[in-house]
Amino acid sequence: MTIHVDVVSATESLYSGDAKCVFAPASTGELGIYPKHVALLSTLKPGEVRIETENGIESIYVSGGIVEVQPDVVTIFSDTALRAGDLDETKALEAKQRAEEAMENSEGDQDLSKTQAALAESIAQLQMISKMRGKKG
Incomplete structure (x- = not known):
């Protein structure tokens, strides 16, 4: 089924x-x-x-x-x-770094929520890349 x-x-x-x-x-x-x-x-x-x-x-x-x-x-x-297989670790790491820097410099709830969403997205990509590496090894 x-x-x-x-x-x-x-x-x-x-x-x-x-x-x-x-x-x-x-x-x-x-x-x-x-x-x-x-x-x-x-x-x-x-x-x-x-x-x-x-x-x-x-x-x-x-x-x-x-x-x-x-x-x-x-x-x-x-x-x-x-x-x-199309995820790019370098781009995800750069996005994570940008989001972390933006969180330190955020000025207001709206900026913070957008930055948190970007950070969550980059972390999820990195976790998936790491998981895929584990399957190959």
């Missing part, structure tokens, strides 16, 4: 196909989705979406977004989504 999964960013479709199950970083914790799952709509935080297929696991980084679950279809919408 499988469930159809679509992962879409603002610029492209990153995955469309059938899966045995999907794991997504929902705002309330990791969400495991299997075929015939109850209908659900949730926000996502930055992190890894894992799609388990007959051929293995497809890992996709999302910067946040929305997941819509129907019994036979999962759709993930994210402003930014990248295949795990």
Whole structure:
């Protein structure tokens, strides 16, 4: 039994196909989705979406977004989504450093919340890169 999964960013479709199950970083914790799952709509935080297929696991980084679950279809919408292999450690480290510096110099709640979101996103990318390295070694 499988469930159809679509992962879409603002610029492209990153995955469309059938899966045995999907794991997504929902705002309330990791969400495991299997075929015939109850209908659900949730926000996502930055992190890894894992799609388990007959051929293995497809890992996709999302910067946040929305997941819509129907019994036979999962759709993930994210402003930014990248295949795990396309993540750039140097860019993520630079983004983390910029966010940390901006937090030290922030002047107000709005600046701080944007900076915290940028920091969370860069940390999630670095965690995913580290995880991918562990699988290779």
